[in-house]
Amino acid sequence: MNKTRKSLDDLKIINFYVGYVIMGTASLMLIPMVTSLIFKEWSVLLDFTISINMAFSLGIFLMLTGKNKVDKVKVQWKHGLIIASSSWLILTFLCAVPYELSGKTASFLDACFDVMSGFTTTGLVLTQDLDHISLGLNMWRHIITFVGGQGMVVLALSFMVKHTLGAYKMYVGEGKDVGLVPNVKNTARLIWKISIVYLIIGTVSLWINGMFIGLQPVSAFFHGLFIFMSAWSTGGFAPMSQNILYYHSLSYELLTMIFFVIGSLNFALHYAVWQGNKKEVFKNIETQSFFITALIISFFTALKLTNSGVYSNGISVFRKGIYNVLSAHTTTGFGNLYARQFATEWGDFPVVMLIIAMLIGGSACSTAGGFKGLRLGVVFKSIIAEVNKLLNSDRKIKVFKIHHIKEIVLEDGLVKSAYLIITCYIILFFIGTALGTYYGYPVLSSAFEAASVTGNVGLSIGVTTPTMPNVMKIYYIIAMYLGRLEFISVFALIGVSFGGIKKLWLKLLKQ
Amino acid sequence: MEGDYIMINKKIIGGVLTEIGYTLAFLFILYGINMILAR
Numbered sequence: 115m116n117k118t119r120k121s122l123d124d125l126k127i128i129n130f131y132v133g134y135v136i137m138g139t140a141s142l143m144l145i146p147m148v149t150s151l152i153f154k155e156w157s158v159l160l161d162f163t164i165s166i167n168m169a170f171s172l173g174i175f176l177m178l179t180g181k182n183k184v185d186k187v188k189v190q191w192k193h194g195l196i197i198a199s200s201s202w203l204i205l206t207f208l209c210a211v212p213y214e215l216s217g218k219t220a221s222f223l224d225a226c227f228d229v230m231s232g233f234t235t236t237g238l239v240l241t242q243d244l245d246h247i248s249l250g251l252n253m254w255r256h257i258i259t260f261v262g263g264q265g266m267v268v269l270a271l272s273f274m275v276k277h278t279l280g281a282y283k284m285y286v287g288e289g290k291d292v293g294l295v296p297n298v299k300n301t302a303r304l305i306w307k308i309s310i311v312y313l314i315i316g317t318v319s320l321w322i323n324g325m326f327i328g329l330q331p332v333s334a335f336f337h338g339l340f341i342f343m344s345a346w347s348t349g350g351f352a353p354m355s356q357n358i359l360y361y362h363s364l365s366y367e368l369l370t371m372i373f374f375v376i377g378s379l380n381f382a383l384h385y386a387v388w389q390g391n392k393k394e395v396f397k398n399i400e401t402q403s404f405f406i407t408a409l410i411i412s413f414f415t416a417l418k419l420t421n422s423g424v425y426s427n428g429i430s431v432f433r434k435g436i437y438n439v440l441s442a443h444t445t446t447g448f449g450n451l452y453a454r455q456f457a458t459e460w461g462d463f464p465v466v467m468l469i470i471a472m473l474i475g476g477s478a479c480s481t482a483g484g485f486k487g488l489r490l491g492v493v494f495k496s497i498i499a500e501v502n503k504l505l506n507s508d509r510k511i512k513v514f515k516i517h518h519i520k521e522i523v524l525e526d527g528l529v530k531s532a533y534l535i536i537t538c539y540i541i542l543f544f545i546g547t548a549l550g551t552y553y554g555y556p557v558l559s560s561a562f563e564a565a566s567v568t569g570n571v572g573l574s575i576g577v578t579t580p581t582m583p584n585v586m587k588i589y590y591i592i593a594m595y596l597g598r599l600e601f602i603s604v605f606a607l608i609g610v611s612f613g614g615i616k617k618l619w620l621k622l623l624k625q
Numbered sequence: 626m627e628g629d630y631i632m633i634n635k636k637i638i639g640g641v642l643t644e645i646g647y648t649l650a651f652l653f654i655l656y657g658i659n660m661i662l663a664r
Contacts, residue, residue: 311637311641312641315641368652371648371652372645372648372649372652375648375651375652376644376645376648379644384640384644387640387643387644388636388637388639388640388641389636389640390636390640392643395643395644395647405651408651409654409655409658412655412658412659413658413662416659416662416663417662420663427663428659428660428662428663428664431659431662431663432656435659436655436656436659440655
């Protein structure tokens, strides 16, 4: 009896915070609503009015069910993980409603795919007729990706006045494990402050650039805002179906490159640099790892593209080759090529390079995906440590350290956790590749798309289309979700759900 | 207390310029390698 009450208390506390996160994220629908109002998009306004009502109703209901327990029950690790993972899942359905009502998606599954792609900052698109969708819906698409990059839980925590006791557990559940400042609420606010400062700088610079390349001032502003939100979140959404290719502008490409590279850096690194610790950029294992891998992958891609004569000059190789490599490595997914050009023009080797870049990804506790430079650095250092141990006799014990904001001793737990997450990513990638080949796609194309969804990148080689099999759409949604939340919190949700089903099943059998 | 995490001062401008500067330097290195390969 006591055990059942405890489970009910767990459920109530989870409900309360999930409701809170839903309310926080759903409030953002007010922005596209105001946009639609200003630009007189009445049907879009109606779509968002319906959607926000649905989300608020559910949010309030969930909060009410757990209201009486919120001050009495302490938030535990399992609660935090489940709050983060279930909020993301429920919000995917709720935020897909405006897509569905717009009639621009072939099915609700496609709408959910696009929302999950946005939240996880992937950037793959199934919405049709992208060039003619309303400003309100376009605003919503980019807000989703911008908020997804920082994290919905982070957003909710930023405004949380009370109840911060177990906040850190929810924050970690969202795949962000670095405390920038001792208080998690202030950490969440700091993440938002860094992003907002860059939002202003980025939007203004892209706006001015947009006007220079011939866009009308109002249009240039929205293009600048949308592209910045996508670049900073390493998202990859763009207002036009041709993505960055639409602008045909070197300066636009250069600006986006700067913003997505900075966006892929760890928030703790931003904080350190903003505090005046500029040397951290060179000492940090993540930036070292990113610099080395980006340099190697860019070098070999450029070498192959030059030698095979795909592009006639160095500037073209830089604009097309290096741009896409960095876009893949930072898991942004901005592209200035048509999807099929990777397969038909680039050839196999550069595509393999892109797959490797996509799997490695950006920095931990950033907006980027992939298995992250930090883990790659830890694995590399652990290999050096093992070789060192083998070569030296046991008379001499050497302590290996990594530098990530501070000196961290390379302990077995840290190495094990890095290997575990990398293994999960690789498994997810292989299953995705196998699934693609099952449905008749070429191996390399399947691998490319699987790496893109696993690493939350968004580059496509042409597999992701509204006509692809539903099973693949569902698998890609799962892969994006798992890849973004870095497995553990989703595993906790699955574990608890299965535990609950098992209990219910046993109870029914007894009766 | 606010000063612990709010940095609306020169540090923000310094930090942003540093990050943009380093990123540009990194892109310039890639561009340089690319141009050498293309010769």
